[in-house]
Amino acid sequence: MAAVNKTAHAFDKTRLDALLNRRFFYAPAFEIYGGVAGLYDYGPPGSSLQANILAEWRRHFIVEESMLELDTTIMTPSPVFEASGHVARFADWMVKDTGNGEVLRADHLVKNVLEARLEGDREARGVAAQPVAPGPADKKKKKQVKSTAVKLEDAVVAEYDSILAQLDNYSGPELGGLMRTHKITNPSSGNPVGEPQQFNLMFASSIGPTGQHPGFLRPETAQGHFLNFSRLLEFNNGRVPFASAQIGRAFRNEISPRAGLLRVREFTMAEIEHFVDPLDKSHPRFSEVADVELVLLDKYVQAAGQTTIRRMTVGAAVKEGVIANETLGYFVARIHAFLLRIGVDGKRLRFRQHMANEMAHYATDCWDAEIQNSVGGWTECVGCADRAAYDLTVHAEKTGQALVVRQALKEPVVEERAVAEWDKKVLGKTFKADAGLVTKTVEALDEAGLMRLKGELAQGPATIKSPDGKEFTLQPEVLTIDRKTFKTSVREYTPNVIEPSFGIGRILYCLLEHSFWSREQDVERGVLSLPAVVAPTKVLIVPLSSRAEFDPLVKEVSLRLRKAGVHARVDDSNTSIGKRYARNDELGTPFGVTLDFASVQNRTMTLRERDTMDQRIGSIDDVIATVTELVLGAIDWPEACQRLPAYDGVQAVD
Amino acid sequence: MAAVNKTAHAFDKTRLDALLNRRFFYAPAFEIYGGVAGLYDYGPPGSSLQANILAEWRRHFIVEESMLELDTTIMTPSPVFEASGHVARFADWMVKDTGNGEVLRADHLVKNVLEARLEGDREARGVAAQPVAPGPADKKKKKQVKSTAVKLEDAVVAEYDSILAQLDNYSGPELGGLMRTHKITNPSSGNPVGEPQQFNLMFASSIGPTGQHPGFLRPETAQGHFLNFSRLLEFNNGRVPFASAQIGRAFRNEISPRAGLLRVREFTMAEIEHFVDPLDKSHPRFSEVADVELVLLDKYVQAAGQTTIRRMTVGAAVKEGVIANETLGYFVARIHAFLLRIGVDGKRLRFRQHMANEMAHYATDCWDAEIQNSVGGWTECVGCADRAAYDLTVHAEKTGQALVVRQALKEPVVEERAVAEWDKKVLGKTFKADAGLVTKTVEALDEAGLMRLKGELAQGPATIKSPDGKEFTLQPEVLTIDRKTFKTSVREYTPNVIEPSFGIGRILYCLLEHSFWSREQDVERGVLSLPAVVAPTKVLIVPLSSRAEFDPLVKEVSLRLRKAGVHARVDDSNTSIGKRYARNDELGTPFGVTLDFASVQNRTMTLRERDTMDQRIGSIDDVIATVTELVLGAIDWPEACQRLPAYDGVQAVD
Structure with a gap:
């Protein structure tokens, strides 16, 4: 087996982009119409890669955990998002360039300008650029604004640092104040910007x-x-707990998206909503993941202004209260396993807990799976939030439908509490149309309030005040208040929701970065080392030429691989075998089989592995059996090499 | 093996709807908010059924034919649909009730009212209701408007018949005229309606x-x-031909959708665009389908006012010119095979050719796969259109990008034609800024025009007129026109497009109707006889009770089926085995295995088939092997019965 050096050349984003564009993994949508920022189309390899990631997601989560799959509607009537809080709060602050009308995100503008000034200050002081800090303030590694070497006063540096550390805390008007105080203008035009205005990110x-x-x-x-x-x-x-799962499109009308697949206006998500008893967030399969070691960045560390990661097992994290409960911990571990399985580099993966000020309006706790990449630094690719009972509660309130679990209690609960009993006749006669309001007002009283009212009525008429301020006088004969015994055999509760939410495009992009390298001997020869489980094509079938004598064998091998469930493609184009293999290295195809004159004569076939470029030879039967097991992950390449001898022919050189 | 009588009870739409709702195949979206017409959510069995239909579609078309899969953007900038013609023409005519503001589709209103009057006339004449005519006018089998027995004059009957026959031919103003002439009002309110207005069906x-x-x-x-x-x-x-394929959401803002899954505002499509040389629409795999027999309703039969279907092979249909070309025929046959494979009843499937007046604006020929159902009669579920070069041409014109194939010719083509050669210096001096317009105007002339100009110039100055009407006088020295010989070794052409386009929701609904029946002995016991390939769950695992002693076996059987790639679910709820099986008959689960005390003692397991309710018994190993082959379609139930003896135990009775 050949040795492979994947790090001979430093990662080169430009080369990767050129490869992804040339091989049509994805491209700007509506490109021939000039394109639209934040919208992308996936070509054949990108679509297959995405489909394979989703198939593995379905297997890993839905099938493995018997989740209930859903496929719900994208177009949603406004009342739903009024209740959920999105109409009021799913917004960013934007500012408009007063000269050319360019629209910018207010927080990004402040951040980019102040960071550039700090960078300029460091240059002026002759201090080396700071190493990449892995904290939350470092979402954008790429500089958005060019710095110039201008020294700042020490007090100004301190003030800028303080502003940047709490950037997520500022309201729109406060951001506007900062721009005035610190004379922040649009860096690309030099023009001042207007007052920040709220812009809802939903497409209407x-x-x-x-x-x-x-x-x-x-x-x-x-x-x-x-x-x-x-x-x-x-x-x-x-029964609870159970989980629903859904894969589907979602849309966000981003103000000015410029980070490739990391910030887009239309994207595929995969979301799980795990409904759980708020009093019992244990998980029956927690023991299976308790020993998994994770890289964690918790909120206390971050709040102390630090970015020190901790390596600990999920079991220890839950035991020490770093992760709030077993169910949250279980899903964090399962997300971790999924990302590694599809090929994300474990050394560039961490879980970061949200700090209180950055949590979404519905969440009570949240851990992000962050994957490091060259565009966004440490980028949130999966969120794992405890949404508590927020959503079910707001929809139940808005619609009047009970969204609750009714659980039969093993032991009925007996309790004594005060209740009002009305003389309906007197009630109606006295209060007429207000009767309903009167009973509601009394029944809204708590135990102490009812007992107080009982005391007042014992002495004569009593006065109550409805929520809208109306006063009513109750005569003692209209109601009796007494403590009674109640037996409850059903417990009713609103379940809590643990939500793992996957941004598939972000994961896909990070995976492409982590898989990309260039051959040691030729930097131009890029390779995508995608695992077979997600590779767009598993096996390339390469006839020596497009001559008709190879056709029957090509058909036979295609058919047999298809029957074995192995996705293969034929490349019979008129270029050398080496060029065809190089093209498929760029597409991430892990294996190739070559049909040549020996195949026709002796029914042998060679098998090539993408990363090592090793070639082995065997009978067509043996090679098909071996490559099938390789693709299914039943054996690895060293095992395959023990089955098939090395090939030292000259025809299929690279 | 038990005999099964699936037709003991007539099809009952109400029972099917109740089943689909109770088992959450699908439900109105935003139901707790009162719902929105034409929007549906798929629950767990509906989502799985859809996912399985799509997986089979992907296998049958994309994998089998090595199509290039795409995943493109839903949100589309306006210029794209301006070029495609959708902004101008993707519209229906609507009318508003002048009293209550209700909005109706103009053509549906005319159709429903006139059909009700004709029906009333037949009742008055004592003529039995006509048998269901399978023609295109019969898209809606369900009566939308109640008829009353009123006799019409013979001339009026003839006029109504004539209007209905050409309904698709009327413009909006003509529909308005018909409503006035024939006093058509809103049947639900009796109010007159306003003038028809065009309503674009795209969501903006x-x-x-x-x-x-x-x-x-x-x-x-x-x-x-x-x-x-x-x-x-x-x-x-x-290289051409090739096909791209895409599965994704599409949206149509229907005016007033009322036909369940058959007419919705948001839906999943699966579309293929097969790009082909306009001069060669043969298909290399046509011979594989030539003997497939189809039920066809061609445009000539329909134009003659008839609805006589023809049974013929695809080979004969293409040979006789009924189907225009091999590629169209090939796809019609492949669509046919796909629909049968997922379980559509072949006796309720036909292919109907569009008549000239009903063709979409982009199509030159079109065959619909129509599936009969109780809601829409014969309903278009798949369209197979020849869009010719329409789309590529309009986008090329709008964007100035060449969307063409360049084909190297084996023999270069030599031709002689007239060309103008300019004296650039004189040209610039004479016409300055207009020089470009002048050359363009001359170069736009055809052969004859150029030769005429040559003749004029031979006699002195000549005058030309630009497309916008400007006149220019050309002096003889500014250009020379001569016939020259050209050799072309590349042929450039815009490919034609054959488009099979699948409405997944419509297919899914028809499949559910075709699969539904009730047990002979009890009409309340519904069954969905979905084929294993699309059934939401393949195997139900039923432990005798939820007692802990069955847990290890349940786990073992679940794990082994999962490893074999068979999607199984456990039902350990506290009801009888019979009730659990009945519930899963409604879900279309084809097989069930029962674990009881004998399983614990002897490692045996029973296997039940859904349609026959037959039960067999064998060792756990044998049953798992047998059910795996059943699910993969390698064996059928009679073969399974030869492997496993009948079970006559009493525990697992239905």
């Missing part, structure tokens, strides 16, 4: 022909799970 | 924060293929 539309039903494209798939909660619970025979 | 939105980029949600995935044509061609090494 209108449902039906009358324009009476405003709608939005969903910015996440989650609401579709919550709205169907009662049906899902019933489908699961009323 | 706006991209980016400034509102300057109007966009639409795509109403089909096709444009994403066309816009990427050059990249696809390059990916395919410049």
Whole structure:
């Protein structure tokens, strides 16, 4: 077996981009119309890579855990997002260049300009550029604004550092204040910018022909799970915990997206909503993952202004309270396993806990799987949030539907509490149309309030005040208040939700970066070392030439691989075998088989491994059997080499 | 083996709907918010059924034919749909009830009202209701408007018949005229309706924060293929024919959708664009399908006012010119095979050719796979259109990009033609800024025009007129016109496109209707006889009870089936085995295995087949091996019965 040196050449983003574009992994959408920022089309290898990642996701999560899969609607009527809080809060602050009308995200502008000034200060002081800090402030590694060497006063440096550390805390007007105080203008034009304005990130539309039903494209798939909660619970025979899962598109009208697949306006998500008893967040399979070691960056470390990671097992993290509960810990470990399985580099993967000020409006705790890459530094690719009972509660309130679990108690709960009993006749006669308001007002009282009212009524008429301030006088004969005994045999509760949410495009891009390298002997020869499980094509079938004498063998091998469930492609184009292999190294195809004159005569076939370029030879039967096991992951390349002797022919050289 | 009578009870749509709702195959989206017409969510069995249909589609088309898969953007900037013709023409005519504001589709209103009057006439004449005519006018079998027995004059009957026969031919103003002439009002209110107005069916939105980029949600995935044509061609090494394929969402803002999954505002499509040389529409694999017999309803039969179907082989249909070419015929046969494979009833499937007046604006020939169902009668579920060079041509014109194939010719083509050669110096001096316009005007002349100009110039100055009407006088010295010989070794052409386009939701609904029946002994016991290849769950694992002693076996059997790639679910709920099986008959689960005390003692397991309710018994190993082969389609139930003896135990009775 040949030795492989994947790090002979430093990572070169330009080369990777050229490869991805040339091989049509993805490209700007509507390119022939000039393109639109933040919208991308996936070509054949990108689509296959994405489909394979999703198939593995489905196997790893949905099948393995018997989750309930959903496919819900993208176009959503406005009331749903009014209840969920998205209409009011799913927004960014933007500013407009007063000269050319360019629109910029307000927080990004402040950040980029102040960081550039600090960088300029360091240059002026002759201090080397700081090493990449892995903290949350470092989401954008690429410099957005060019720095110039201008020294700042020490107090100014301290002030800028302080602003940057709490950037997520500022409101729009505060960001506007900062821009005025620190004379922040649009770096690309030098023009001043206007006051920050809130811009909702949801795409708006209108449902039906009358324009009476405003709608939005969903910015996440989650609401579709919550709205169907009662049906899902019933489908699961009323039992909790259970999880629903959905793969689908979501849309965010980003203000000015410029980070390739990392920040887009339309994207594929895969989301799980795991519904769990708030009093019991243990997980039955936790023991299976307890020993998994993770790289963690918790909120306390970050709050102390540090970025020291901790390596610990999931079991220890939950035991020490670093991760809040078993279910959250279980999913963090499962996310970790999934990302490694599809080929993400474990050394460039960490889990970072959200600090209180950056949490989404619905979350009570959240861990992000962050993957390091050259565009966004440490980038959130999976979020794992505890949304508590937020969503089910707001939808239940808005619709009046009970979104709860009813659990039969083994032992009924007996309790004594005060209740009001009304004389309906007197009530109606006294209060007429207000009768309902009166009973509601009394019944809203707590135990102490009811007992106080009972005391007042014992002495004569009592006065109560409804929530909207109306006063009513109650005569003692209209109601009796007494303590009674209640027996409850059903517990009713709103389940909590643990939500692992995957941005597939971000994962896919990071995976491409981690898989890319160049051959030691020729930097121009790029390779994508994608694992077979996600590689767009598993086996390349290469006839020596497109001559008809190879056709029957090509057909036979294609058919047999297809029957074995191995996705193969034939490349019979009129170029050398070496060029054809090089092209497929760029596509990440892990194995290749060559059919030549020996194949026709002796029914032998060579087998080539992508990374090592090793070639082995065997009978067509043996090679098909071996490559099938390789693709399924049943054996690895060293094992395959023990089965098939090395090939030292000259025809299929690279 | 037990005999099964699936037709003991007539099809009952109400029972099917109740089943689909109860088992959460799908449900109105945003149900707890009151729902929105034409939007549906798929629950766990519906999502799995759809995912399995799509997986089989991918295998049958993309993998089998090495198509190039794409995943393109839904949100589309307006210029794309301006070029494609959708902004101008993807519209329906609607009318508004002048009283209550209800909006109706104009053509549906005319159709429903006139059909009800004709029906009333037949009742008044004592003529039995006509048998269901399978023609195109019969898209809606369900009556939308109640008829009353009123006799019409013979001339009126003839006029109504004539209007209905050419309904697709009327413009909006003509539909308005018909409504006035025939006093057509809104049947549900009795109010008159206003003038028909055009309503574009695309959902509109706006991209980016400034509102300057109007966009639409795509109403089909096709444009994403066309816009990427050059990249696809390059990916395919410049060779034609090839096909791209895409599965994805599309959106149509239907005016008033009321036909369940058959007419929705958001849906999943699967589309193929097969790019082919317009001079050679043969297909290399045509011989494989030539003997497939199809049920055809061609345009000539329909134009003659008849609905006589013809049974013929694809080979004969292409030979006789009924189907235009081999590629179209090949895809019609492949569509046919796909629909049968997933379980559509072949007796309720036909292919109907579009008549000239109903063809979409881009198509030159089109065959619909129509599937009969109780809601829409014969309903278009797959379209197979020859879009010719329409789309590539309009996008090339709009963008100025060449969307063509360049084919090296074996023999260069030699031709002689007239060309103008300019004296650039004189040209610039004489016409200055207009020089470009002048050369363009001359070069736009055809052969005859150029030779005429040559003749004029031979006699002195000549005058030409630019396309915008400007006149220029050419002096003889500014150009020379001569016939020259040209040799072309490359042929450049715009390929034609054959497009099979699948509405997945429609297919899924028809499949559910065709699969549904009730047990002979109990009409309440519904069964969905879905083939294993698409069934949401393949095997139900039923432990006798949820007692812990069965847990190890349940785990073992689950794990082994999962490893064999068989999707199984455990049902250990606290109801009888019979009830659990009945529930899974409704879910279409084809096989069930029962674990009882004998399993614990002897490692035996029973195997039940859904349709026959037959039960067999064998060792756990044998049953797992048998059910795996059953699910993969390697053996059928009679073969399984030869391997495993009948079970006559009493525990697992239904």
